[in-house]
Amino acid sequence: MAERSTAAVDVADNSxxxxxxxxxxxxxxxxxxxxxxRDTDSDEAQGSGGTERPGKASAPExxxxxxxxxxxxxxxxxxxxxxxxxxxxxxxKLRRAVGVHVLPADHSRARSVLAAARSSALLxxxxxxxxxxxxxxNDLVYVVHEWLPDATELTTLLASxxxxxxxxxxxxxxxxxxxxxxxxxxxAHLRLNPNAVLRTSTGQxxxxxxxxxxxxxxxxxxxxxxxxxxxxxALLYAALTQxxxxxxxxxxxxxxxxxxxxxxxxxxxxxxxxGLSELTMRALVNDGATASRHEAACTTPEELVKAIxxxxxxxxxxxxxxxxxxxxxxxxxxxxxxxPAPHPGITQPVQAPPPPLQSRTGRALKWxxxxxxxxxxxxxxxxxxxxxxxxxxxxxxxxTQTTDEGDKNTGEPRPAxxxxxxxxxxxxxxxxxxxxEDVGETYDGDSSTYWRTASFRDGPVLAPYKPGVGxxxxxxxxxxxxxxxxxxxxxxxxxxxNLYASDSLRPSPGDLKSMQKxxxxxxxxxxxxxxxxxxxxTQYVLVWLTALPHAPGDQxxxxxxxxxxxxxxxxx
Numbered sequence: 001m002a003e004r005s006t007a008a009v010d011v012a013d014n015s016x017x018x019x020x021x022x023x024x025x026x027x028x029x030x031x032x033x034x035x036x037x038r039d040t041d042s043d044e045a046q047g048s049g050g051t052e053r054p055g056k057a058s059a060p061e062x063x064x065x066x067x068x069x070x071x072x073x074x075x076x077x078x079x080x081x082x083x084x085x086x087x088x089x090x091x092x093k094l095r096r097a098v099g100v101h102v103l104p105a106d107h108s109r110a111r112s113v114l115a116a117a118r119s120s121a122l123l124x125x126x127x128x129x130x131x132x133x134x135x136x137x138n139d140l141v142y143v144v145h146e147w148l149p150d151a152t153e154l155t156t157l158l159a160s161x162x163x164x165x166x167x168x169x170x171x172x173x174x175x176x177x178x179x180x181x182x183x184x185x186x187x188a189h190l191r192l193n194p195n196a197v198l199r200t201s202t203g204q205x206x207x208x209x210x211x212x213x214x215x216x217x218x219x220x221x222x223x224x225x226x227x228x229x230x231x232x233x234a235l236l237y238a239a240l241t242q243x244x245x246x247x248x249x250x251x252x253x254x255x256x257x258x259x260x261x262x263x264x265x266x267x268x269x270x271x272x273x274x275g276l277s278e279l280t281m282r283a284l285v286n287d288g289a290t291a292s293r294h295e296a297a298c299t300t301p302e303e304l305v306k307a308i309x310x311x312x313x314x315x316x317x318x319x320x321x322x323x324x325x326x327x328x329x330x331x332x333x334x335x336x337x338x339x340p341a342p343h344p345g346i347t348q349p350v351q352a353p354p355p356p357l358q359s360r361t362g363r364a365l366k367w368x369x370x371x372x373x374x375x376x377x378x379x380x381x382x383x384x385x386x387x388x389x390x391x392x393x394x395x396x397x398x399x400t401q402t403t404d405e406g407d408k409n410t411g412e413p414r415p416a417x418x419x420x421x422x423x424x425x426x427x428x429x430x431x432x433x434x435x436x437e438d439v440g441e442t443y444d445g446d447s448s449t450y451w452r453t454a455s456f457r458d459g460p461v462l463a464p465y466k467p468g469v470g471x472x473x474x475x476x477x478x479x480x481x482x483x484x485x486x487x488x489x490x491x492x493x494x495x496x497x498n499l500y501a502s503d504s505l506r507p508s509p510g511d512l513k514s515m516q517k518x519x520x521x522x523x524x525x526x527x528x529x530x531x532x533x534x535x536x537x538t539q540y541v542l543v544w545l546t547a548l549p550h551a552p553g554d555q556x557x558x559x560x561x562x563x564x565x566x567x568x569x570x571x572x
Contacts, residue, residue: 062074062077062085062087062102064076064077067092068089068100068102068135068137068140068142069135069137071091071092071093072089072090072091072092072098072100072142072144073089073090073092074087074088074089074100075087075088075089075090076088078099082216082217083103083104083107083109084101084102084103084107084109084113084216085101085102085103086099086100086101086102087099087100087102088100088147089144091132091144095431095465095466096147096431096432097147097149097432098132098144098145098146098147099144099145099146099147100142100143100144100145101113101142101143101145101212101216102140102141102142103140103141103142103216104139104140104141105136105139105140105141106139107141108218109215109216109218110136110141112215112218113134113141113143113212113215113216114134114136114141114143115215116211116212116214116215117131117134117143117211117212117215118131118134119186119187119211120187120210120211120212121134122185123181123182123185123187123210125178125181125182126206127174127177127178127181127204127205127206127207128178128182128206128207128208128210129145129146129148129198129206129207129208129209129210130145130146131143131144131145131212132144132145132146143212145208145212147432148198148200148206148432149432149433150200150201150432150433150436150437151198151199151200151201151206152198152199153194153195153196153197153198153199154171154194154195154197154198154199154235154238154239155194155195155251155252157199158194158238158239158242158251158252158253159252161242162239162240162241162242162269163239163240164317165273165276165314166314166315166316166317167239168236168239168240168273168276169273169276169308169314170203170205171197171199171205171235171236171239172232172235172236172239172276172279172304172308173305173308174204174205175192175197175205175207175232175235176232176301176304176305176308177301177305178207179192179207179228179229179232179301180300180301180302180304180305182210182301183224183225183228183300183301183302184302187210187211188211188214188221188224188225188227188228189207189209189210189211189213189214189228189231190211190213190214190219190220190221190224190227190228191209191213191214191217191219192207192228192231192232192235193231193234193235193250193251194235194238194251194253195251196208196209196213197235201433201436201437225299225300225301226299226300228301229283229298229299229300229301229303229304230283230284230285232283232301232304233245233280233281233282233283233284233298234246234284236276236279236280236283237265237280237284238251238253240265240269240272240273240276240277240280241265241268241269241272242269243255243256243268243269244256245262245280245284256268262281262284262285264277264278264280264281265277265280265281273314275311275312275314276314278295279304279307279308279311282295282296282297282298282304282307283297283298283304295307416482416483416571416572417571417572418569418570418571419475419479419481419570419571419572420475420476421443421473421474421475421568421570422474422475422476423473423474423505424439424440424442424443424471424472424473424474425439425471425472425505425506426439426451426469426470426471426472427469427470427471427472427507427512427542427544428469428509429466429467429468429509429512430466430467430509431466432454434451434452434453434454434469435451435452435453438450438451438452439451439471441566442471442565442566442567442568443473443567443568443569445567447487447566447567448566449566450489450564450565450566451471451564451565452489452556452557452562452563452564452565453469453545453548453562453563453564454557454562455551455553455557455558455559455560455561455562456548456560456561456562457560457561458561459547459548459549459550459560459561460493460494460495460496460547460548460549460550460561461496461546461547462545462546462547462548462561463546467512467546468498468544468545468546469544469545470542470543470544470545471542471543471565471568472502472504472505472506472507472540472541472542472543473540473541473542473543473568473570474505474539474540475538475539475540475541475570476539477539478537478538478539479537479538479539479570479572480535480536480537480572481499481518481532481536481538481541481570481571481572482531482532482535482571482572483529483530483531483532483570483571484497484499484519484529484530484532484541484543484568484569484570484571485527485528485529485567485568485569485570485571486527486528486529486530486543486565486567486568486569487526487527487565487566487567487568488523488525488526488527488528488563488564488565488566489526489563489564489565489566490526490548490549490551490562490563490564491524491525491526491549492524492549492550492551493524493549493550494522494523494524494547494549495522495523495524495528495545495547495548495549495563496520496521496522496545496546496547497520497521497522497523497528497530497543497544497545498517498519498520498530498542498543498544498545498546499517499518499519499520499530499532499541499542499543499544500512500515500516500517500518500541500542500544501515501516501518501536501538501540501541501542502515502538502540502541502542503515503540504540505540507540507542512542512544515542516534516536517534518532518533518534518536518538518541519531519532519533519534522547524549541570543565543568545563548561548562548563549561549562549563551563
């Protein structure tokens with residue numbers, strides 16, 4: 001059940017030293033080169049200090065639809081350069097999107113690429129994009145790795161401006177810790193640049209191309225730890241200033257002005273965090289000094305992690321709440337309706353209301369009204385008691401049997417109450433996420449917006465290739481849910497919706513088996529009303545789709561089995 005996503009992020013950093021125009025001339029045979037990377041820097045611009053050895057073999061002639069090992073179907077060519085090519089592909093055995101690097105087996109770098117890929121796969125650190133397979137077969141060497149559809153590379157993030165201090169702090173902390181762990185296992189990156197750093201939809205930072213990208217490009221370094229540490233410093237410099245800390249422009253960023261040397265970030269841009277600025281200079285090649293020249297340089301990722309730990313923690317900014325506009329009385333409320341204001345655009349002063357009845361006559365009037373009310377209440381109570389006594393006598397003379405069941409049935413049913421949704425998170429059990437950034441569209445009160453699934457090849461039932469897709473909703477507190485009304489974008493045969501009571505807003509993938517199922521419905525229309533069959537009190541409710549109708553292609557996805565949720569409303 002292959003998933004399709006137009007928002008997929010390339011997980012291969014295989015860019016070269018040629019400009020984009022030169023790369024475009026080397027596009028694939030079918031004319032498709034989507035998500036082409038913007039890495040146009042040279043090693044000098046990157047400041048890596050590495051060396052590159054040219055390959056001698058030509059790139060294998062591959063095309064979209066070609067299968068490797070009767071399993072990996074190539075879809076789109078991302079890069080074709082230096083005798084190797086990188087592709088977005090589909091693992092037809094596990095029904096998931098993957099990335100693939102391919103080069104001839106007689107390529108001068110084939111052995112080093114295989115060794116680097118296998119070493120990286122053994123690390124198994126989730127902070128790195130994982131290598132899934134490394135194979136030599138039929139005169140080809142290919143490396144299969146994760147595909148991250150919900151991640152955004154740092155190059156794209158910096159296109160709109162520098163990062164906030166807290167985001168930059170999180171980025172350098174996570175990247176430095178990951179590289180320190182890799183170097184402890186004897187692995188280096190040597191191509192750590194803004195294209196190799198990704199931020200997922202959950203805010204985690206991940207690194208792609210560990211060891212493999214350098215092997216593909218034939219890059220080596222006599223000081224790998226120093227090279228990677230300087231690269232982390234360059235990433236932090238770019239995140240704080242939106243400038244590349246060398247004279248050459250690279251990764252869509254302008255370089256520093258010529259002949260001024262390496263100046264601290266807080267001298268490039270106003271408002272840069274002072275501690276992060278000094279940390280940047282300690283990581284970069286800077287004659288072993290910081291901006292204030294008081295601290296020693298960090299020459300390894302481990303030293304950089306220690307320096308970050310000694311800094312005061314940078315907290316996220318407080319959420320800003322806009323003050324409500326000051327209440328303005330209208331001219332109608334002021335008793336001047338139909339007459340123009342003496343000064344247009346200026347609200348007339350409001351006259352103070354008259355004081356309450358404080359005179360002798362006013363006080364006497366208040367006491368008289370109070371006495372009348374008390375007398376009326378007493379008379380009404382007496383008449384009501386007399387009527388009840390007469391009715392009791394009549395019931396005693398005629399009643400032969402009384403049952404509790406009759407008393408229960410006399411009460412009117414309690415009216416349904418709509419429960420307010422406070423938050424929602426997409427739930428992923430296996431494979432990749434659908435569109436987690438759009439879950440808020442399902443309870444925004446606008447039926448024209450929606451959260452959509454990917455387009456699947458087989459259906460309507462998603463199992464066994466994928467157990468389902470769905471969203472966990474937070475009701476704010478424990479509530480007794482009676483009904484869920486769900487608006488659907490596509491009709492047809494058929495959509496199956498299940499409701500589960502969850503223990504948290506972000507349950508782990510294995511929690512689905514232990515969740516209590518409280519309702520289910522199958523529909524062929526564009527609405528699904530799920531009535532809860534097991535009354536439970538829960539704060540979190542999972543809306544889980546296990547079968548999807550077939551729908552035609554649109555601007556977002558190809559034809560296939562898919563669905564979209566427009567509105568979700570819970571009543572209790």
